[in-house]
Amino acid sequence: MRKRDLVSINDLSRDDVLEIFYIARDLKSRLAKGERPRLLDGRVLAMIFEKPSLRTRVTFEVGIHQLGGHAVTLTQAEIGLGKRESVHDVAKNLERWVNLVAIRTFEQKIVAQLALHAAIPVINALTDSEHPCQALADLFTLTEHFPSIQGLTLAYVGDGNNICSSLLLLCPLLGVNISVASPAAYAPPPAILAQAQRNAALTGARVALLQDPVAAVRDANAIYTDVWASMGQEHEAAERARVFRPYQVNGDLVASAPRGVKIMHDLPAHRGEEITDDVMDSENAIIFDQAENRLHVQKGIMVFLMS
Numbered sequence: 001m002r003k004r005d006l007v008s009i010n011d012l013s014r015d016d017v018l019e020i021f022y023i024a025r026d027l028k029s030r031l032a033k034g035e036r037p038r039l040l041d042g043r044v045l046a047m048i049f050e051k052p053s054l055r056t057r058v059t060f061e062v063g064i065h066q067l068g069g070h071a072v073t074l075t076q077a078e079i080g081l082g083k084r085e086s087v088h089d090v091a092k093n094l095e096r097w098v099n100l101v102a103i104r105t106f107e108q109k110i111v112a113q114l115a116l117h118a119a120i121p122v123i124n125a126l127t128d129s130e131h132p133c134q135a136l137a138d139l140f141t142l143t144e145h146f147p148s149i150q151g152l153t154l155a156y157v158g159d160g161n162n163i164c165s166s167l168l169l170l171c172p173l174l175g176v177n178i179s180v181a182s183p184a185a186y187a188p189p190p191a192i193l194a195q196a197q198r199n200a201a202l203t204g205a206r207v208a209l210l211q212d213p214v215a216a217v218r219d220a221n222a223i224y225t226d227v228w229a230s231m232g233q234e235h236e237a238a239e240r241a242r243v244f245r246p247y248q249v250n251g252d253l254v255a256s257a258p259r260g261v262k263i264m265h266d267l268p269a270h271r272g273e274e275i276t277d278d279v280m281d282s283e284n285a286i287i288f289d290q291a292e293n294r295l296h297v298q299k300g301i302m303v304f305l306m307s
């Protein structure tokens with residue numbers, strides 16, 4: 001069998017995603033009963049972090065531990081990926097010692113190169129281009145809040161960034177409509193939109209790119225937002241705060257959506273910027289469910305890739 005990687009949502013078919021969700025749901029319900037099946041007994045996960053993390057770092061480490069394995073964490077200062085040592089050579093070393101790699105880095109091509117050269121599965125734990133683990137946890141979370149996600153509409157409001165791209169690829173694959181409202185200069189990449197439309201053609205989902213946040217949320221079942229300046233863009237924060245101000249998810253915007261609309265955020269949040277406290281702490285917010293499900297879904301991803 002060929003080894004599998006999760007470099008992009010594009011690496012997964014609809015059936016793959018449903019299998020990951022099935023494993024995640026099973027592991028989540030068994031954990032609630034105190035069961036920790038050692039499906040990855042003795043396996044080692046190497047985690048490479050070139051950017052900060054709370055959720056990804058903790059959930060991968062706790063997840064592999066609950067599955068009977070353990071994690072080794074490596075920072076850029078330690079391994080100097082692509083500087084101290086080539087990506088090829090790092091891949092050829094790691095595959096001799098560990099069974100799985102999760103990497104958070106800047107360029108998508110670094111993850112692709114690592115996956116190309118390593119004989120073991122490689123997971124994208126966030127790049128500037130995509131955040132597939134987060135998007136999978138987000139859609140899994142929606143399955144817990146709606147009887148069926150087919151035909152739902154997710155409104156993404158804000159920066160057309162990495163998580164926006166992964167949601168654009170994943171939602172239509174699962175029959176979920178997605179409306180993105182971004183300032184024109186911060187829209188998601190055309191290639192992502194084109195692939196999203198191709199995925200939508202398979203399921204009949206709708207993909208819409210707008211600039212008006214009110215129009216985007218009008219028929220939404222869930223509103224999703226993210227920080228206006230992602231990791232590495234901090235020097236643009238003041239300009240972005242000005243441009244994105246009309247895209248704040250606040251009480252007025254939520255009032256433009258159908259009653260009961262779910263509120264989503266991948267965290268960390270900048271309260272008072274892209275989302276207000278009252279919305280973030282409202283009873284319809286499922287933000288910390290999303291965070292919790294990073295654990296269960298990433299366990300599903302690891303088991304799926306190692307099967």
Ligand code: CP
Pocket residue numbers: 052053054055056057126134266267268
């Ligand atoms: N959402 C997310 O990936 O969180 P961290 O950056 O804390 O890992």
